[in-house]
Amino acid sequence: MIEFDEQEKRMVLKLVYYGPALSGKTTNLLRLHDLLVREGRGELMVLDTVDDRTIFFDLLPFFLVAPSGLKIKIKLYTVPGQVKHDATRKAVLQRADGVVFIADSQTAEAANNFASFDNLEKNLAVVGLAIDRLPLVVQFNKRDLREIIPEGEIRRTWGEAGVSVIMASALRGWGVVETFRALAQQVYDHVDARHRLREAHGLERDDFLRKLTTVVDG
Amino acid sequence: MATEREADISFVVGEEKRLTDIVSAAEVVPLLKGMVRAGAAEVAVLDAEGRTLWQEKSAAAGVKLAGALPICLEGEPVGKLVIKGCAGREESLKGLARLLLDALNTIIANNLKRMLTTEIHTAVVNQSYAELLETNRRLAESEARYRELAGELEKKVEERTCELKQAHARLLQQEKMASVGQLAAGMAHEINNPLGFITSNLNTLQKYVQRLLEMLEFYRTMVGDDGATAAIAAAAHGKWQSLKLDLVCADINALIGQSQGGAERIGKIVADLKGFSHIDELAEGVADLNAELDRTISVLDHEIPGDAEIVRYYHPLPGLPCNPALLCQAFFNIIRNALQARNSGLRLVIGTLCDGAGIRVTFADNGPGIAPGVGDRIFEPFFTTREVGSGTGMGLAVAYDIVTRYGGAIEAESPAGGGALFTVTLPLQRMEHVKVP
Incomplete structure (x- = not known):
């Protein structure tokens, strides 16, 4: 549900990091904050x-700011993963324009991943969003640990559904920017289809991605 | 679900805010004043469009632009900090400006954080409250539904109990009638045996008496008035006279004839009783309803007053497959009901007719008719208009039960000419699903 104000030339996009408790949603945002250049990025709150x-x-x-002068604000939110905070998850999920689902790769967490994804589907329906039309990226986090679900198994399971899946270790800092970039690509296509970012605002996809996901040197 | 969704939509968190939404003059102005006291000639906060939001000046003149610093909100430049000062003090003012900017940004960040916390808290509370209201509404709804169900259940149970009671009463009554019929039939059977030899003996006795009378006559003609037998003749005549044998001879045939007639009547009554109860045919058969009606009337003969007139308008009827005993019971009850309707001068017209699909039997009496308002109820078990104790209220109910079980109908009305008219219709082809025990 893209928030677009034609007169003010403003657009606000809301991207939500969802997932089970302790799967690393906040760590993802912390790493993005550390890894990405400061220009155009606000402080992590x-x-x-x-x-x-x-x-x-x-x-x-x-x-x-797009060449046309359109101001675009992109807000990355995390939700609380604990089951008891479902009301907060629903409130944050309102009007989301994209979702990253952070799964915990540990074999012991498989059931929690499943329950949380089920909860995501349910809450999206409650706030009036269709999961099959929403930009969605799944990240399997904690790949640095042992006793994790094998990548082949994960790709087989999720590949069939046509969802982009990214392996990551937020703690070590890898896979985090890739995840954000993968979602940003989908979001760009989604917004471009409705508000012609390239034609009407001169904003190319690569520019959009570069502005959002340029990593600090060294 | 739709209402829940609409309610949720209003609780969105993190709406866009302007700088003036987040910081107030009370927070900014003291900082600007401090800057002026520290040596700045003029300090101002401008919005993104360059309009002055807050401004402080000193009395000192000779101002010079020291620099415009951007104020950011969520990474977006939303304002500028503009500082003017005396020449030669740029360096110290730059350091102070940096300090002031950090202070402003910290206030903005903290205020935003507090506002977002309040927003999410409010959103969650509102949403939880809305959900609780919804849950409460649904619970109340389901409670009401269960209450209603419980109430209906009670009513249903009452209805069923009443139906069961009535069915039980009918069964009892039918069984009673059946056992009365069986008793009567059994008695009839027992009476038949002695009646057999009484009838047979009476016939033989009649023949023997004829012979005795003939012999007596022979003696009387042989004993004449002449000579030797005259004395015997005179004595015999005297004896004949004293024994009143003239009278005996004249009466004896009549006595035997009357006895024979009586025995014959007993025989007929017994036969009717047996026929009526159909003790010999236990199961279904094909009945001629005209004959069954006649038989039923015979059984009721003793209840028919002397001055009553029973008129039969019978038409030829095809055989009806049925249990004749049951149908006789129904006719018995209807006719008996008519007999009790009037003490004297009763006229009961019984008609039968077949229209191809079914048989119609009508019973029309000249009694008082059916009282208004009770028409619907006269076939109910235990409903009676007679005095307590004199009617069981079961007669017409049993008749109704039997007729409907054969897929037929029984109707009662009070025709314009007075009296009551009962019409029984019975289909020739019984409906397949109608079971008759």
């Missing part, structure tokens, strides 16, 4: 936590 567990959400904003 971590709302109050309890024992380092997210109870509200985290927010990492991006800001860019």
Whole structure:
């Protein structure tokens, strides 16, 4: 549900990091904040936590201006993963323009991944969004650990559904930017189809991606 | 679901905000004043379009632009910090400007964080409350539904119990009638045996008496008035006279004839009883309803008052497959009902007719008719218009039960000419699904 104000020439896009508890959603945002160049990126806002567990959400904003003068703000949100915070998840998921699902690769967490994805589907339906029309990327995090679900198995399972899946270790910092880039690509295509970013605003896909996902040297 | 969705939509978190939404003059102005006290000639915060939001000046003149610093909100430049100062103090003012900018950005970040926390908290509370209301509404709804169901269930149970009671009462009554019929039939059977030899003996006795009378006559003619037998004749005549044998001879034939007639009547009554109860045919058969009606009337003969007139308008009827005993029971009850309708001067017209598909039997009496308002109820079990104790209220109910079980109908009305008219219609082809025990 792209928020677009033609008179003000403003567009706000909302991307949500979803997933089971302790799968690394906040860590993903922290790494993005560290890895990406500062230009056009706002500060990471971590709302109050309890024992380092997210109870509200985290927010990492991006800001860019298209050649036409269209101001685009992109806000990355996390949701609390704990089951009891479902009302907060629903509130954050309102009007999302894309979702990253952060799964925990550990074999012991398979059931939690499943339950959380099920919860995502249910809540999307509740807030009036269709999961099959929403930009969606699945990240299997914690690939640096042992006792994890083999990549082949994951690709077989998710490949059939046609969902882009990215392997990552947010703690080590790899796969995080790739995940964001994969979602940003889908979101660009999604927005371009409706608001002609390239034709009407002169914003090329590569420019869009470069502005969002340029990594700091060294 | 639709209402839930609409309710949720209003609780969106993180709506776009302007700089003035986040910081107030009370927070910014003291900082600007401090800057002026520290040596700046003029300090101002402008919005993105360059309009002045807040401004502080010192009395000192000779101002010079020290620099415009961007104020960012979520990475977006939303304003500028503009500082003017005296020449030669640029370096110290730059350091102060940087400090002021950091202070402003910290205030903005903290305020935004607090606002977002409040927003999400409010959204969650509102949403949870809306969900609770919805849950409460659904619970109340389902409670009401269960209440309704429970109430209906009670009513259903009452209805079924009432139906069961009525069916039970009917069965009891039918069984009673059946056993009364069986008793009567059994008695009839027992009466038949002695009646057989009584009838046979009476016939033989009649022949013997004829012979005795003949012999007596022979003696009387042989004993004449002449000589030797005259004395015997005189004595015999005297004895004849004293024994009143003239009278005996004249009466004896009549006595025997009457006895024979009586025995014959007993025989007929017994036969009717047996026929009526159909003790000999236990199962289904094909019945001629005209004959069954006659038989039923015979059984009721003793209840028919002397001055009553029973008129039969019978038409030839095809055989009806049925249990004749049951149908006789139904006719018995209807006719008996008519007999009780009037004490004297009763006229009951019984008609039969076949229209090809079914048989219609009508019973029309000249009694008081059916009282208005009770028409619907006269076939109900235990419904009676007679005095308590004199009617069981079961007669017409049993008749109704039997006729409907044969797929037929029974109707009661009070025709314009007075009296009551009962019409029984019975289909010749019984419906397949109608089971008759």
